[in-house]
Amino acid sequence: MRDCGTVALGIGDDAAIIKTTPNTVVCTDLLAEGTHFIVTDDNSLHLAGRKSLAVNLSDIAAMGAVPKTAFLSLLLNRKNALHAAKCITLGLLRLAQDFQVSLAGGDTCCWDGATVINVTLTGDLIQSQPILRSTAQPGDAIVVSGSLGGSLLGKHLTFEPRCHAIEKILEYTSLHSMTDISDGLACDLNSILRPSNVGATIDAKAIPISTDAQSGHPILNAITFPVNAKGSPDWTANRPLAHSLYDGEDFELLFTLPFDQATGLIDGVHHRKLDLGCDLWIIGTVQEEKGLRLKYQDQIFDLPAGGYQH
Amino acid sequence: MRDCGTVALGIGDDAAIIKTTPNTVVCTDLLAEGTHFIVTDDNSLHLAGRKSLAVNLSDIAAMGAVPKTAFLSLLLNRKNALHAAKCITLGLLRLAQDFQVSLAGGDTCCWDGATVINVTLTGDLIQSQPILRSTAQPGDAIVVSGSLGGSLLGKHLTFEPRCHAIEKILEYTSLHSMTDISDGLACDLNSILRPSNVGATIDAKAIPISTDAQSGHPILNAITFPVNAKGSPDWTANRPLAHSLYDGEDFELLFTLPFDQATGLIDGVHHRKLDLGCDLWIIGTVQEEKGLRLKYQDQIFDLPAGGYQH
Numbered sequence: 216m217r218d219c220g221t222v223a224l225g226i227g228d229d230a231a232i233i234k235t236t237p238n239t240v241v242c243t244d245l246l247a248e249g250t251h252f253i254v255t256d257d258n259s260l261h262l263a264g265r266k267s268l269a270v271n272l273s274d275i276a277a278m279g280a281v282p283k284t285a286f287l288s289l290l291l292n293r294k295n296a297l298h299a300a301k302c303i304t305l306g307l308l309r310l311a312q313d314f315q316v317s318l319a320g321g322d323t324c325c326w327d328g329a330t331v332i333n334v335t336l337t338g339d340l341i342q343s344q345p346i347l348r349s350t351a352q353p354g355d356a357i358v359v360s361g362s363l364g365g366s367l368l369g370k371h372l373t374f375e376p377r378c379h380a381i382e383k384i385l386e387y388t389s390l391h392s393m394t395d396i397s398d399g400l401a402c403d404l405n406s407i408l409r410p411s412n413v414g415a416t417i418d419a420k421a422i423p424i425s426t427d428a429q430s431g432h433p434i435l436n437a438i439t440f441p442v443n444a445k446g447s448p449d450w451t452a453n454r455p456l457a458h459s460l461y462d463g464e465d466f467e468l469l470f471t472l473p474f475d476q477a478t479g480l481i482d483g484v485h486h487r488k489l490d491l492g493c494d495l496w497i498i499g500t501v502q503e504e505k506g507l508r509l510k511y512q513d514q515i516f517d518l519p520a521g522g523y524q525h
Numbered sequence: 526m527r528d529c530g531t532v533a534l535g536i537g538d539d540a541a542i543i544k545t546t547p548n549t550v551v552c553t554d555l556l557a558e559g560t561h562f563i564v565t566d567d568n569s570l571h572l573a574g575r576k577s578l579a580v581n582l583s584d585i586a587a588m589g590a591v592p593k594t595a596f597l598s599l600l601l602n603r604k605n606a607l608h609a610a611k612c613i614t615l616g617l618l619r620l621a622q623d624f625q626v627s628l629a630g631g632d633t634c635c636w637d638g639a640t641v642i643n644v645t646l647t648g649d650l651i652q653s654q655p656i657l658r659s660t661a662q663p664g665d666a667i668v669v670s671g672s673l674g675g676s677l678l679g680k681h682l683t684f685e686p687r688c689h690a691i692e693k694i695l696e697y698t699s700l701h702s703m704t705d706i707s708d709g710l711a712c713d714l715n716s717i718l719r720p721s722n723v724g725a726t727i728d729a730k731a732i733p734i735s736t737d738a739q740s741g742h743p744i745l746n747a748i749t750f751p752v753n754a755k756g757s758p759d760w761t762a763n764r765p766l767a768h769s770l771y772d773g774e775d776f777e778l779l780f781t782l783p784f785d786q787a788t789g790l791i792d793g794v795h796h797r798k799l800d801l802g803c804d805l806w807i808i809g810t811v812q813e814e815k816g817l818r819l820k821y822q823d824q825i826f827d828l829p830a831g832g833y834q835h
Binding site: 223224227228229230231232233234235236237238239240241242243244245246247249250251274275277278280284286288289290319320321322324325326327328329331333335337338340345347348349393394395410 | 533534537538539540541542543544545546547548549550551552553554555556557559560561584585587588590594596598599600629630631632634635636637638639641643645647648650655657658659703704705720
């Protein structure tokens with residue numbers, strides 16, 4: 216068989232053959248026009264192709280793995296299929312190059328409907344074990360890798376998957392649990408807490424709220440936030456905070472680890488000993504008491520479940 | 526990590542972890558409502574789910590591999606999403622069970638459009654090397670695993686992927702080249718001949734034409750066949766033959782191997798020493814002279830390229 220990095224046999228036969236380690240990490244994500252991206256011009260197609268890989272890169276990073284090979288399925292409107300295929304693939308390949316990912320195969324079909332892109336991505340574990348959602352421990356610090364909220368203004372298309380960051384982080388420490396923020400901090404933190412049988416309190420003042428979330432841009436006005444029957448913060452008085460909790464598609468890493476290791480890691484970043492390409496923030500603590508709580512203006516609120524509905 | 530056959534970590538985290546051999550075969554196929562299947566009732570959704578896996582099983586078989594783990598992406602109309610997801614997944618899982626395939630992960634999204642299904646399937650090679658399209662040799666017999674044509678009447682949804690057959694065939698012999706018939710015998714045989722730098726002549730009388738292709742069903746009347754400027758058989762006088770050459774979606778195996786091995790294999794099937802679950806037919810010979818020719822009514826025609834357009 217031919218030998219091209221991790222791809223033993225690439226595009227051109229009935230299937231590809233990829234070189235794998237005994238435990239291969241695999242994720243798949245589907246993006247639909249009008250739901251996950253909008254097509255206006257060539258650049259919007261590039262960005263859609265970029266995003267189709269980027270969301271999978273974020274999933275692979277969130278397992279504690281490095282990405283390896285991608286498979287791209289395209290469903291294109293027949294009026295503009297060839298041009299759209301080129302633009303989408305170009306956007307994907309540019310990002311693939313940044314992360315040494317090989318495009319090993321795929322499928323292309325035409326129809327009269329909107330554009331649909333599916334990417335399947337494989338990866339190899341960085342450490343011997345994956346970093347799961349279900350293994351957070353009481354006392355852990357909760358850390359995020361970037362500022363949150365308002366991604367609809369552009370970050371949902373242009374975000375930097377935290378693949379390089381997680382490789383460096385795992386050189387220094389072992390994390391207890393991890394996911395990436397795709398549905399919103401509140402929702403994704405719950406996806407760690409529930410399977411781990413633990414709870415948490417996060418501190419509103421510690422959450423890195425993005426400048427986009429603070430912009431008051433009219434495009435964000437349509438977003439509504441869940442409320443709790445037992446009382447929630449007044450979201451209308453602090454929409455940027457609500458955006459950081461509920462908007463989703465931030466694609467930042469969200470992980471937990473012992474407090475001393477978290478502070479050590481952040482010291483390394485702040486003193487420029489450790490260049491992750493992003494900052495890290497401790498936003499709260501994992502606790503034995505189940506449920507997700509928010510410390511806000513010296514009160515503790517039960518955070519209602521919710522997340523961005525595409 | 527948990528241990529469930531080939532799936533070390535299944536649905537529920539950011540990605541799955543599958544146990545793999547050093548060379549993992551991977552294929553992916555996307556099916557769209559209105560193009561690859563039509564939704565009328567629950568059964569049509571079952572069949573769509575079945576087909577989404579079956580087309581990938583056929584690809585994995587055509588590499589000389591056994592299927593292992595599947596990943597399912599669903600894009601569903603939000604009006605009926607949960608019910609459609611259940612029906613499609615059920616159809617897929619029933620077929621998966623027949624071939625010991627594990628559903629290891631996936632993605633589900635909703636929109637206002639038609640149903641889209643993408644399946645990515647991994648497999649392990651049966652022999653040390655894959656059976657490629659590009660390695661046919663002059664003198665090889667050309668063999669198909671079932672009757673061809675008219676699949677639009679139902680076989681395109683209900684066909685039996687030839688996974689068990691190829692496992693048994695590769696116990697007895699090594700094939701020179703192989704693909705599966707998805708775009709039509711003429712098109713898919715060309716996809717072997719061209720990369721192999723060879724040609725072939727097939728014998729119209731030797732092609733197993735399905736009863737569906739011979740049915741004269743009105744649904745098949747809309748299919749048109751390519752003609753060759755230098756002269757083609759009169760397809761209107763023999764539409765069943767044309768269907769067997771051009772309809773596509775037969776999902777039978779198409780392979781080449783030395784003649785004596787082909788006759789030995791077929792003897793084994795005919796004398797019931799070898800139960801493949803299908804019959805085998807030698808339909809022609811690989812030749813040094815490039816191009817694909819059809820022997821029909823004692824004449825040799827250059828077969829025009831073409832295949833089913835969804």
